[in-house]
Amino acid sequence: MSLWGKDLNQTRLPSLEGEKKIDILIIGGGIAGLTTLYYLKDYPNACLVDASLIGEGVTKNTTGKLTFLQNTIYSDLAKNIDYDTAVSYLESQKLAIELVKEIIEKEKIDCHLEKVKSFVFTNKEKEIKKLQEESAFLTSQGIEVNNEDLPLNIPYLSSISVKDTYVFHPIFYLNHLKNLLKDKIYEYTKITKIKQKRGKYICYGEGVKITASKVVVACHYPFFLLPFCLPLKSHIEKSYIIARKVEKNPKFSAINVTNPSISVRFYEDESGSYEICLSSSHKTSKNQDDVKNFKNVKRIFNIKEEDVVAFWSNVDIITDDKLLFIGKLKKNFYVACGFNTWGMTNGILSGFILNKAIRGEKMPYEDLFLPHRSNFYQTKNFFPNLFGSTVSFIGSKRRNKDWYKENLVFTKRNGKPIAIYTDKEGKKHTVCTTCPHMGCSLIFNEKEYTWDCPCHSSRFTLDGECIKGPSTKDITYRE
Ligand SMILES: Cc1cc2nc3c(=O)[nH]c(=O)nc-3n(C[C@H](O)[C@H](O)[C@H](O)COP(=O)(O)OP(=O)(O)OC[C@H]3O[C@@H](n4cnc5c(N)ncnc54)[C@H](O)[C@@H]3O)c2cc1C
Numbered sequence: 260m261s262l263w264g265k266d267l268n269q270t271r272l273p274s275l276e277g278e279k280k281i282d283i284l285i286i287g288g289g290i291a292g293l294t295t296l297y298y299l300k301d302y303p304n305a306c307l308v309d310a311s312l313i314g315e316g317v318t319k320n321t322t323g324k325l326t327f328l329q330n331t332i333y334s335d336l337a338k339n340i341d342y343d344t345a346v347s348y349l350e351s352q353k354l355a356i357e358l359v360k361e362i363i364e365k366e367k368i369d370c371h372l373e374k375v376k377s378f379v380f381t382n383k384e385k386e387i388k389k390l391q392e393e394s395a396f397l398t399s400q401g402i403e404v405n406n407e408d409l410p411l412n413i414p415y416l417s418s419i420s421v422k423d424t425y426v427f428h429p430i431f432y433l434n435h436l437k438n439l440l441k442d443k444i445y446e447y448t449k450i451t452k453i454k455q456k457r458g459k460y461i462c463y464g465e466g467v468k469i470t471a472s473k474v475v476v477a478c479h480y481p482f483f484l485l486p487f488c489l490p491l492k493s494h495i496e497k498s499y500i501i502a503r504k505v506e507k508n509p510k511f512s513a514i515n516v517t518n519p520s521i522s523v524r525f526y527e528d529e530s531g532s533y534e535i536c537l538s539s540s541h542k543t544s545k546n547q548d549d550v551k552n553f554k555n556v557k558r559i560f561n562i563k564e565e566d567v568v569a570f571w572s573n574v575d576i577i578t579d580d581k582l583l584f585i586g587k588l589k590k591n592f593y594v595a596c597g598f599n600t601w602g603m604t605n606g607i608l609s610g611f612i613l614n615k616a617i618r619g620e621k622m623p624y625e626d627l628f629l630p631h632r633s634n635f636y637q638t639k640n641f642f643p644n645l646f647g648s649t650v651s652f653i654g655s656k657r658r659n660k661d662w663y664k665e666n667l668v669f670t671k672r673n674g675k676p677i678a679i680y681t682d683k684e685g686k687k688h689t690v691c692t693t694c695p696h697m698g699c700s701l702i703f704n705e706k707e708y709t710w711d712c713p714c715h716s717s718r719f720t721l722d723g724e725c726i727k728g729p730s731t732k733d734i735t736y737r738e
Pocket residue numbers: 286287288289290291292308309310311312313314315316317318319320321322323324325326448449450451477478479482496497498499500537572573574575595596598599600601602603604605606728731
């Protein structure tokens with residue numbers, strides 16, 4: 260359970276059943292979908308459905324930084340795409356911070372929004388130049404960049420910092436919006452199929468059929484392949500996070516340039532101050548030993564077992580060109596995803612952009628975040644991506660089952676690969692280990708007791724219930 264997860268509003272809103280005709284349907288109630296609903300709140304006949312509780316997806320597992328200083332994204336974009344793209348992306352991130360401040364202030368949301376400095380640092384000689392380039396780019400855009408020391412007990416060679424960035428409690432933000440918009444939200448309503456008929460979209464779930472004129476897909480990883488083909492334009496990155504109690508709440512957040520990833524922020528409430536430490540990020544097709552990855556976080560931050568308050572992992576979609584997918588997939592059908600681990604600013608930006616699109620106004624950053632865009636940076640990655648997906652698919656099939664230390668038995672029943680896990684009370688949990696989404700073999704997460712897909716990040720409970728898409732089906736095994 261993440262540090263924020265315990266604060267999730269557990270009051271369950273009704274599910275949608277039977278047939279319903281509406282104007283706008285938003286699928287997914289994380290930061291992107293809920294902020295979109297917020298902007299459309301005056302719109303008659305708009306509603307949002309979520310497969311689970313609002314916020315229960317990736318958003319509850321974020322570190323909750325609201326910053327435009329995102330590793331060395333601007334110098335990377337300027338180099339790999341062009342300078343103007345980098346300028347526009349910076350502008351979009353600064354806008355997103357203004358938007359979230361505006362919403363929080365207007366709605367009087369108590370979500371522990373705190374102004375902090377943001378640092379990027381490196382401990383590698385060869386990355387110092389990258390930091391200097393990032394600093395030069397930001398300075399050229401009128402941003403004050405400082406070269407002050409990193410106030411963290413971690414070895415580093417160089418660091419830069421900026422002001423006017425923030426941290427917040429993402430779940431308090433969502434809880435407030437859930438309460439504000441509760442008449443338009445349906446929880447535990449999972450959409451599994453969408454068909455287009457006579458200019459309308461018919462969205463099906465278990466026992467529900469919703470006909471909508473306009474659809475926004477904000478469910479983190481879209482559950483359909485066409486017309487988007489997301490697996491060929493992105494990969495999934497997983498990170499490991501530990502929260503520990505500390506004496507103070509220093510007003511900064513920090514991240515390093517590249518691997519092994521290190522990211523830190525602090526949080527304070529009436530129960531005390533906490534340091535939120537993230538590391539060991541990797542493509543989900545590699546480094547799949549969760550026990551080892553959590554141990555690495557402890558080692559890097561020198562965390563003692565008794566100081567651990569919470570630990571959790573999280574995944575996000577990394578796009579090939581490091582830009583987002585926000586916009587139109589086809590007429591009246593929109594998507595918001597691919598946030599490259601910066602979905603707090605970008606989820607809010609999605610709501611702002613898609614609100615304009617739905618109202619028929621000019622969409623800000625339309626070309627920059629076009630889901631169907633193609634640029635050299637992206638095309639260059641197409642074949643490596645295809646290769647990577649194939650390798651991770653085949654690799655998942657060949658995984659050495661002896662790798663697991665836990666009480667697991669792998670077998671086959673009726674031709675299906677099955678795993679039986681015996682828990683500490685001796686209860687057996689049987690699942691089918693093939694992901695229903697695209698057929699990858701699932702990995703047992705020995706730390707969080709879930710079955711995780713290394714290809715596209717679907718997750719299932721010990722008994723096979725799907726708790727994260729893109730899979731829309733469970734992996735429960737019944738004789
Ligand atoms: C380790 C880590 C740390 C991060 N830290 C930061 C940070 O500090 N700052 C930052 O800006 N970003 C951060 N991010 C990124 C950020 O957390 C995500 O990009 C963001 O939370 C994604 O929000 P979302 O609304 O797209 O998805 P989600 O929060 O996953 O919301 C999607 C919702 O859709 C629902 N859903 C799924 N499928 C269906 C379906 N078929 N039908 C109906 N509903 C469905 C789910 O239940 C879920 O509630 C981090 C990411 C990682 C991995």
